[in-house]
Amino acid sequence: MRVRRTGRAVIHPSRCVSAIALGALIAVAGAVLSALTLLPSALYIVGDAINKGRLIKTNETRSEVRWQKLARFVMRRPVTMTLVALLLLLPSLWFVRDLELNIPDADALPTSYESRAALERWDDVFGETSTDAVLLFETNDLTDSMILDELTALTDELSEDPIVDNVTTFLTASGLEPAEFQQLAKAAPKQLEAFNRLVTLDGNTDIALVNISFNVPPSDKDAQAFVRDWRESGFDVGGPAAFNEEIYEEIYDSIPYAVVTVILATMVILMWAFRSVLIPIKAIIMNVLGLGATFGLLVIIFESGYVYDAETISILTPVFIFSLVFGLSMDYEVFLVSRIEEYYRETGDNDYATEMGLAKTSKIITSAAVIMIVVTGAFAFTGVSPIKQLGVGIALAIFIDATIIRILLVPSLMKLLGDWNWWWFGKKNLPKRNLH
DSSP states (O other): OEEOOOSOOOSOHHHHHHHHHHHHHHHHHHHHHHHHTHHHHHHHHHGGGGGTTOSSOOOHHHHHHHHHHHHHHHHTSHHHHHHHHHHHHHHHHGGGGGOEEEOOOGGGSOTTOHHHHHHHHHHHHHOSOOOSEEEEEEOSOTTOHHHHHHHHHHHHHHHTSTTEEEEEOHHHHHTOOHHHHHHHHHHOHHHHHHHHHHHEETTEEEEEEEEEEESSOTTSHHHHHHHHHHHHTTOEEESHHHHHHHHHHHHHHHHHHHHHHHHHHHHHHHHHHHOOSHHHHHHHHHHHHHHHHHHHHHIIIIISSSSSOOOOEETHHHHHHHHHHHHHHHHHHHHHHHHHHHHHHHHOOHHHHHHHHHHHHHHHHHHHHHHHHHHHHGGGGOSOHHHHHHHHHHHHHHHHIIIIIIIIIHHHHHHHHGGGGGBOSSSBSSOOOOOO
16 A cells, blocks of 8 residues: 655644544434434334325335345355355455555645635745755754754755755755854854744754755655654654654554454454354455455546546545444344344244345345435535545445345355354354244
């Protein structure tokens, strides 16, 4: 995976992620609380009147029969349907390796926005001469020839780096050699004091700023390596390059823990809910497969330039898509498998339970998926690039989950595994009783 950025960072993603995570936790907690208290009370009060005034009347039996026939068709050809599903999903995974991430900046805004137009005009007139990195150099005494020689040596060493385009210090800004600057400092100390306030950190004369401009974007991998190397050498490094390096490091260091936590929590909860080892494993693998295909499609849609103008993916987009879609997919999985489990408890027939579970829940799951696709897919028409990518990504992931995975993979794998779906550490969890 390559990481690239083409402008100025404007938002610290780690704070954004934390705020959204906290908001999601509060929203979900509120939804669960209302579903367990307010909803049952409201349904009890309304009673049978809940079904009055229906605008569209549907034949539930006919709908279930259609889904039952589809499930039966798929389960008669489990190997073929599994291969078809994999052939639809796996090619997209190849493009994940080309995924490039960026930190959203002014380029993410539509060209009609005045803020972006003003920034582009500024760059056209004055050029992109901003500092990409800043090293803090301890001076102690600017009249000390040894300090000035060390700063000159540091400037020369920095200038030799292939990615460094320009190095600016108070010495280079003055245009004087160390000895000349020393003489000036001794002859005109008041001018030196005024000069210090311009070239040092917050007026601290013990620290001088070494401003560095790169010939690569501040978040290029070489720029990040530059920041890490000089920090390991004992220097404090700031500026856009350091800002980006810290963001990528923080997110990349946190992602493995977040993914492992989500997967383990999902595994434990589903195992506890269904008393099955294979169902949670299968659900996680299918989710990961669907998300991988989604990220590959995002690369095709946005980075290739075939659908939209070529652009990299916002660094927050994969994080949000993984979190939201993984949760939604598991909700659909729980709806479906819990219904299958009910029929399996009654009959002990895995094939019949799968067929009826799909027939009973597919309409609900599909309706919920369509709502989410419409709501999030509407973001595809916004001009703000990160929002557009997020909306398209979530809509694609839900579509894949509700069709390829839920209609093809789930019944096929349930059929292939048979009663082993309900294996629970050496024994079948549910007894067989053929009652249908």
